Amino acid sequence: xxxxxxxxxxxxxxxxxxxxxxxxxxxxxxxxxxxxxxxxxxxxxxxxxxxxxxxxxxxxxxxxxxxxxxxxxxxxxxxxxxxxxxxxxxxxxxxxxxxxxxxxxxxxxxxxxxxxxxxxxxxxxxxxxxxxxxxxxxxxxxxxxxxxxxxxxxxxxxxxxxxxxxxxxxxxxxxxxxxxxxxxxxxxxxxxxxxxxxxxxxxxxxxxxxxxxxxxxxxxxxxxxxxxxxxxxx
Amino acid sequence: xxxxxxxxxxxxxxxxxxxxxxxxxxxxxxxxxxxxxxxxxxxxxxxxxxxxxxxxxxxxxxxxxxxxxxxxxxxxxxxxxxxxxxxxxxxxxxxxxxxxxxxxxxxxxxxxxxxxxxxxxxxxxxxxxxxxxxxxxxxxxxxxxxxxxxxxxxxxxxxxxxxxxxxxxxxxxxxxxxxxxxxxxxxxxxxxxxxxxxxxxxxxxxxxxxxxxxxxxxxxxxxxxxxxxxxxxxxxxxxxxxxxxxxxxxxxxxxxxxxxxxxxxxxxxxxxxxxxxxxxxxx
Amino acid sequence: xxxxxxxxxxxxxxxxxxxxxxxxxxxxxxxxxxxxxxxxxxxxxxxxxxxxxxxxxxxxxxxxxxxxxxxxxxxxxxxxxxxxxxxxxxxxxxxxxxxxxxxxxxxxxxxxxxxxxxxxxxxxxxxxxxxxxxxxxxxxxxxxxxxxxxxxxxxxxxxxxxxxxxxxxxxxxxxxxxxxxxxxxxxxxxxxxxxxxxxxxxxxxxxxxxxxxxxxxxxxxxxxxxxxxxxxxxx
Numbered sequence: 001x002x003x004x005x006x007x008x009x010x011x012x013x014x015x016x017x018x019x020x021x022x023x024x025x026x027x028x029x030x031x032x033x034x035x036x037x038x039x040x041x042x043x044x045x046x047x048x049x050x051x052x053x054x055x056x057x058x059x060x061x062x063x064x065x066x067x068x069x070x071x072x073x074x075x076x077x078x079x080x081x082x083x084x085x086x087x088x089x090x091x092x093x094x095x096x097x098x099x100x101x102x103x104x105x106x107x108x109x110x111x112x113x114x115x116x117x118x119x120x121x122x123x124x125x126x127x128x129x130x131x132x133x134x135x136x137x138x139x140x141x142x143x144x145x146x147x148x149x150x151x152x153x154x155x156x157x158x159x160x161x162x163x164x165x166x167x168x169x170x171x172x173x174x175x176x177x178x179x180x181x182x183x184x185x186x187x188x189x190x191x192x193x194x195x196x197x198x199x200x201x202x203x204x205x206x207x208x209x210x211x212x213x214x215x216x217x218x219x220x221x222x223x224x225x226x227x228x229x230x231x232x233x234x
Numbered sequence: 235x236x237x238x239x240x241x242x243x244x245x246x247x248x249x250x251x252x253x254x255x256x257x258x259x260x261x262x263x264x265x266x267x268x269x270x271x272x273x274x275x276x277x278x279x280x281x282x283x284x285x286x287x288x289x290x291x292x293x294x295x296x297x298x299x300x301x302x303x304x305x306x307x308x309x310x311x312x313x314x315x316x317x318x319x320x321x322x323x324x325x326x327x328x329x330x331x332x333x334x335x336x337x338x339x340x341x342x343x344x345x346x347x348x349x350x351x352x353x354x355x356x357x358x359x360x361x362x363x364x365x366x367x368x369x370x371x372x373x374x375x376x377x378x379x380x381x382x383x384x385x386x387x388x389x390x391x392x393x394x395x396x397x398x399x400x401x402x403x404x405x406x407x408x409x410x411x412x413x414x415x416x417x418x419x420x421x422x423x424x425x426x427x428x429x430x431x432x433x434x435x436x437x438x439x440x441x442x443x444x445x446x447x448x449x450x451x452x453x454x455x456x457x458x459x460x461x462x463x464x465x466x467x468x469x470x471x472x473x474x475x476x477x478x479x480x481x482x483x484x485x486x487x488x489x490x491x492x493x494x495x496x497x498x499x500x501x502x503x504x505x506x507x508x509x510x511x512x513x514x515x516x517x
Numbered sequence: 518x519x520x521x522x523x524x525x526x527x528x529x530x531x532x533x534x535x536x537x538x539x540x541x542x543x544x545x546x547x548x549x550x551x552x553x554x555x556x557x558x559x560x561x562x563x564x565x566x567x568x569x570x571x572x573x574x575x576x577x578x579x580x581x582x583x584x585x586x587x588x589x590x591x592x593x594x595x596x597x598x599x600x601x602x603x604x605x606x607x608x609x610x611x612x613x614x615x616x617x618x619x620x621x622x623x624x625x626x627x628x629x630x631x632x633x634x635x636x637x638x639x640x641x642x643x644x645x646x647x648x649x650x651x652x653x654x655x656x657x658x659x660x661x662x663x664x665x666x667x668x669x670x671x672x673x674x675x676x677x678x679x680x681x682x683x684x685x686x687x688x689x690x691x692x693x694x695x696x697x698x699x700x701x702x703x704x705x706x707x708x709x710x711x712x713x714x715x716x717x718x719x720x721x722x723x724x725x726x727x728x729x730x731x732x733x734x735x736x737x738x739x740x741x742x743x744x745x746x747x748x749x750x751x752x
Contacts, residue, residue: 052652073655083650086668095664099654145654272615272696281715286699303615303696317604318614422714447716475604477612 001062001071001148002028002180004049010057011044011204018044020204022058026182030196031175033212034184037233040201042184043080043153049182050077050151073100076147080154082138084126089118089137092126096141112140116166132163139170149180156190168194188228192216200224202233270299271482274311274319276390277420279465280304282440282509287502292489298482306389306420314338314468317475320483322468325390325438330466339468343491346499346510347464350394351442352455353425354434362434362454369402371455376404379413381433385424386416390463395436398460438463440509465510467491491515524722532727539724543731546704549617549691550684553624554632557680561629562673565636566662570644580637586630591623595693598623602694615696620704623690628680635676640665671746674739685732705731 004026011019019041026032034042047053049060051072062071085092093109113119116136121129126137135155142150152171156164171194174181185191191198191212198215200208200223207221219225226233279285280302289300303313307324314322315338322339324330333339352362352371360380365371375382384406385392399406406414415433417424421441428435429449437445442453455461467487472478489495496512503509531539568580600606602614602622613619643665651661666673688706695702697711705728712721 050653052649069655072653077653079649083647085647085664096654099656099660277714301615301696301698301701303698317609420714422716425716426713445716447718477604
């Protein structure tokens with residue numbers, strides 16, 4: 001379904017412009033990391049691309065095709081604060097799987113939970129897990145859908161190191177298996193670890209899109225330079 | 235962030251429909267059976283315990299269950315006009331005769347009588363105990379602006395009370411809310427209210443005798459012929475309402491008018507007092 | 518007031534003796550009101566949930582209407598049902614007037630708006646939380662509805678209780694459509710009204726005490742169930 005092409009993408013709410021005239025192309029391979037300071041529009045962009053919100057102007061095309069329900073079902077998304085059902089860990093997995101296929105998938109669930117280190121917690125209520133465990137469950141749940149594209153909206157913000165490692169490991173595995181990952185973070189170190197190319201946003205605009213090495217060595221915009229130097233940019 | 239419009243709406247419609255069908259099917263299971271009649275009657279006859287005394291014997295004899303709906307005479311007649319009953323047993327002769335004349339009832343028969351009384355505080359502020367007649371008593375109440383609690387509900391008792399005011403030449407409703415208090419409730423509730431506010435009120439004797447919240451109230455007026463209280467029974471006309479259980483309804487009427495039924499009415503006493511006096515067959 | 522002491526004594530005696538008339542009346546009260554709650558839940562839960570998650574033109578008008586219907590006086594409901602079920606009315610052929618069925622219908626109409634309105638409120642808040650995930654996952658409308666109701670089930674128990682409380686306590690509607698017929702349609706509240714009208718205030722109050730105890734028992738058992746569930750953390 002890739003490449004993903006946006007043209008003059010815009011999103012306005014009550015007169016506030018959150019995404020401004022954004023045109024870009026995301027290719028099939030590699031991990032794309034969306035970076036930028038808080039309020040740059042990273043989450044909004046991700047939600048527009050996944051189709052959780054409709055853009056107020058411009059277009060999104062998946063390999064030339066307009067987004068629809070069926071294209072979205074081939075994608076998955078992880079939120080900064082995982083949205084977990086008020087059920088057990090296993091039931092959360094089961095609910096997600098049932099949206100794609102019928103039947104008992106106990107073994108698949110066990111394998112996925114084992115993969116993210118939650119096997120022993122399968123019968124626990126999902127919302128009683130720690131923050132890191134919750135996000136790992138969200139990850140396992142997203143993997144269960146076997147998406148072609150996975151959007152991850154700061155999944156590792158304020159997580160324990162072990163959970164962060166699990167998430168980054170899975171991102172690398174996905175990349176190797178050919179799944180496209182679009183990953184939002186404002187953690188420069190994390191971006192350096194996982195990014196193949198960078199989309200840099202500032203105040204709703206695309207300031208820079210380049211491969212990771214170029215971006216980190218020779219950022220072309222002054223904002224990106226300042227950002228990488230750890231300065232506050234306005 | 236929105237779902238498509240049509241799906242939830244259809245879902246609402248389908249579930250509502252399913253719900254009502256379930257409700258209706260369950261409800262029909264628990265509806266009344268065929269070997270029973272609905273008797274539209276008055277609170278005075280039910281509250282006095284008369285039916286608890288009469289009906290078990292009738293049911294034992296015939297196997298017919300009599301379901302008593304006790305409301306004011308006005309509402310009982312209205313319900314019978316709507317066909318929501320098989321037999322009518324109330325106490326407002328002119329209204330009952332109109333019910334028959336309008337074709338809603340087959341024929342009206344006298345069943346029994348007792349009398350109305352006026353009850354009040356022992357201090358008797360309007361001096362009703364000295365009154366010779368009912369009209370005299372009401373005139374005294376009006377003159378003294380003494381509190382009077384009226385049913386105000388178009389019941390048999392209320393109709394009787396209004397006819398007495400009329401013959402006294404007084405329109406008490408002009409003082410409504412002042413000394414004339416219309417409760418708009420049944421006899422028991424009106425008695426409770428009268429006792430609560432120290433008002434006179436008119437009641438049938440059966441309800442009074444069986445009433446348990448008398449306080450220190452006493453009978454201050456009784457014995458005038460104008461206070462006669464006649465009960466009559468009428469079969470609801472099957473020509474107006476074909477589902478009327480004519481067989482069972484007529485059986486009940488025949489029984490209550492028979493020597494056996496009449497004797498049973500006469501035998502009912504409370505605190506040693508006879509509450510109803512059978513008079514079937516007299517015209 | 519010696520009435521209070523007397524009432525508790527009477528209530529105690531009636532309960533201890535398992536007075537058959539009382540048992541019959543209590544049984545019918547429970548049967549009628551629990552049936553009404555069940556049917557109302559069948560209608561009100563999906564209706565409320567659909568209102569909570571769907572966005573369609575006229576939705577706010579609909580919500581205001583449902584909320585307003587919560588305040589419907591039981592007497593008015595009773596009168597409407599009477600007019601419908603009367604032999605002179607459109608559904609007279611069903612022969613339901615003066616039957617427990619009529620009472621269930623009246624109470625169902627009375628409490629369905631309560632169930633729907635409270636469900637809407639609960640489901641709407643839950644849906645705000647779940648909406649992004651459901652949309653991302655591509656869950657169907659019916660699937661959302663079911664999942665929201667299921668995940669809100671312990672909160673919805675309270676909704677059922679609110680409906681049950683109103684149903685078991687109301688007298689106006691069942692009096693009109695049931696007729697307070699002995700051994701057929703007499704329930705706790707109409708029995709209390711009858712004893713009051715007989716001036717037997719002590720017995721009326723005693724029945725009131727028993728009704729209260731009944732409501733307390735039902736509430737306590739449901740809340741206990743919910744409490745256990747919350748402790749085991751599905752809240």
